[in-house]
Amino acid sequence: MSTTPLAVLDLIPRSSGAGTGDAVRNAIDLARQAERLGYQRYWFAEHHLNPGVLGVSPAVSIALVAGATSTIRLGSAGVQLGHRQALATVEEFGLLDAVYPGRLDLGLGRSIGRQKPAAANQPNPAAANQPKPAPGADQHTAAVSAYVANRGGGAHTVEQRADNGLLLPKQYDFSQLLANSATKFATLLDLLQQPGAYTPDYDTQVSDILAFLAGTYVSPGGVEVHTYPGEGAAVQVWILGASGGSSATVAGEKGLRFAASYHHSPSTVIDAVDAYRAAFRPSEDLAAPHISVSADVVVGDTDEHAAELASGYGLWVRSIRGGSGAIPFPTPKEAAAHEWTAADRELVQDRIDTQLVGSPQTVADRLEQLRDATGAHELAVTTITHEHADRVRSYELLAQEWNRRGA
Secondary structure (H helix, E strand, C coil): CCCCCEEEEECCECECCCCHHHHHHHHHHHHHHHHHHCCCEEEECCCCCCCCECCCCHHHHHHHHHCCCCCCEEEECCEECCCCCHHHHHHHHHHHHHHCCCCEEEEEECCCCCCCCCCCCCCCHHHHHCCCCCCCCCHHHHHHHHHHHHCCCCCCCCCEECCCCCEECCCCCHHHHHHHHHHHHHHHHHHHCCCCCCCCCHHHHHHHHHHHHHCCCECCCCCECCCCCCCCCCCEEEEEECCCCHHHHHHHHCCCEEEEECCCCHHHHHHHHHHHHHHCCCCCCCCCCCEEEEEEEEECCCHHHHHHHCCCHHHHHHHHHCCCCCCCECCHHHHHHCCCCHHHHHHHHHHHHHCEEECHHHHHHHHHHHHHHHCCCEEEEECCCCCHHHHHHHHHHHHHHHHHHHC
């Protein structure tokens, strides 16, 4: 039986030919529909400088849909702590919790940020596992290199299968993303971080957020600080992770809920959940590990119909990995007009192969396979199609099949 709750992960995609207002109105409508269909959560991702992905602020996105819904949980997947302060994050979610109490999930993610150099007489153990920037490389390149190194999964150089047959493709070489997007990442850091600012250690950031929420924060100088709004907010804290790196370890050691990604790092999803479980220590909030796993999904009336709806996906992923940022999602006709090279296909093949596309029965089968391989307690579904109506219908068809199996 399929009793695993389903959630929605929304990037607020913009389709080719549509405007920003269209994308935002679609997000509000989809949240309403997801609540009607019985989805448990509606999460917003955070991305920047992407013409076709408009979820730039999870807190603002939540505020836009909260008043249009009443019961579905709303959250971030996740807040990018590479350029955000713990205090501001807690205040924002505390403000939302004051109006929509008990409905908020605060998902915390790592992201690219400038790291403060270790003092010359204080060795940095983490640096041993990070690629050394080439001579003359600036702090932007160093920041991206450190982020890429933390993703782990370097051993996934060939396609593998989980015990139940789940595809774990050859890992995408993220050094390609660094090479393709070096200028963009440098600009992004300059625009998102204050001049001269550094990103604190991720473990420290998460600890500070938990302390602010609990009302136990004490500054390094010994000053007690209480956050209003924020302190005592009934938010559920999650950690997002794509591999067996520091995010999974932090989530486990602090006894937090963990969201692993099959949708953008499919090769390392088993690494991520295994590392989380290995590190898990019970907390006041959570006695045992709790895992959500995300998947890219498109459901149509038939396998062939779904494949047509999903046909723009490869071109969309290509734009991201090519360094230009996510393009507005193409129509099937626009996707068919693209002349694919061998290099193009190699760039996106892992994502194409692990997108769950098909009839309700086909996709539900593959979601059950993903759940069983990872031991997930929940599944977060992210769906993008060119037409909003097709996107809503995809979620509707999936919910109907999922509920039928759990009846």
